[in-house]
Amino acid sequence: MPVDHYENFPVASLLLPRRLRRPIETIYRFARSADDIADEGDASDAARLRGLADYRAELDRITRGHDPATPAFRELALAIDEWRLPVQLFRDLLDAFAQDVVKKRYADYPELFDYCRRSANPIGRLVLHLAGKASNANLRCSDCICTALQLINFWQDIAIDWGKDRVYLPRTDLDAFGISETQIAAGHWTPEWAALLAFESARTHALMTEGTPLIKQLPGRLGWEIRLTVQGGLRVLERIRLVRGDVFGERPRLGPVDWLRIGGRALLM
Known part of the structure; x- marks a missing residue:
């Protein structure tokens, strides 16, 4: 493997x-x-x-x-x-x-959320079982963090996923902001597109924040690993916001300077 x-x-x-x-x-x-x-x-x-x-x-x-x-x-x-x-x-x-x-399209956010429940959340749950910290409260927080990380990956990889004929942006959200798949195919940024990505980023940020109490429940090194992971995800969201959702020209990704910033923020959590 x-x-x-x-x-x-x-x-x-x-x-x-x-x-x-x-x-x-x-x-x-x-x-x-x-x-x-x-x-x-x-x-x-x-x-x-x-x-x-x-x-x-x-x-x-x-x-x-x-x-x-x-x-x-x-x-x-x-x-x-x-x-x-x-x-x-x-x-x-x-x-x-x-x-x-x-399955290449998602009708609404609950449908996408259910996919994340199976594609992302099991990893966090398995880590909690390994650590002996799989309480109901911890599992809920872990699910929030893992789903948020999966969504962040979707938002930064919109152009890549289009090349695989996949659109993870929910259809209800595309319709609400007046975005068509033709616009995604063309990689065409508009103010409406910026508003859509701002909406998705804000919802994902809130979900990540909902999961952060988990950090206080995990001891030592594992707690620091989760701090860095959370801050890494939030930094990608920040990068998406800085380019006003224009993920077509260059995939938002983390570099050495970002990790220095992430480390500083993790110290303050």
Whole structure:
């Protein structure tokens, strides 16, 4: 399960407690490689769905206590057993990736929110299980942060996703601001477009803020990892606002100066 991708946010960084790095890396490899099946290369939709079905079959073997059929899943099986991780969270990820293969548009925000529930939230929930901090309150805060991070990725990748025939901006929001898909295809910025991205950014910022009490519940290095992750997401939103939503010319991304700013802000949380 290879991993070779640019990421905005730290994954299994040196800030994490040493004992959690290996299981988190294992979870990330599973998620990243399954996402690649759904997203990368030129495979047909049927082939992508078959690949994800193979992953689902491996999870079924693990659940039944059988050895995985492929070596790549043996380490995942060990992590699930050692840390008593809920297998349903891995299945949720696969469901979301399979949905990405066949579903290219979202009618409204609740529909998009439900996709994020399965595509993003399981990662945060798994980390809380690893840390022994999976209380109901913590899980709710983690869901807010993870969904916000997923939405931020959508807003910065609008042009990239259009190249894959995907539009994550809800249809109700596009209609409310008078935006057509033709405008997205042309990469045409207008004041109406700026207003739409400002609306989406503000809603996402509020969601991220709703999740920040989690920071106070996580000890030591893990707490600092979450601080940096939250501030990284907020900085991308800030960059989108600075260009008034014009994400067509250049994808908003974080550089060394941004990370210095993020580190300073994390100290003040």
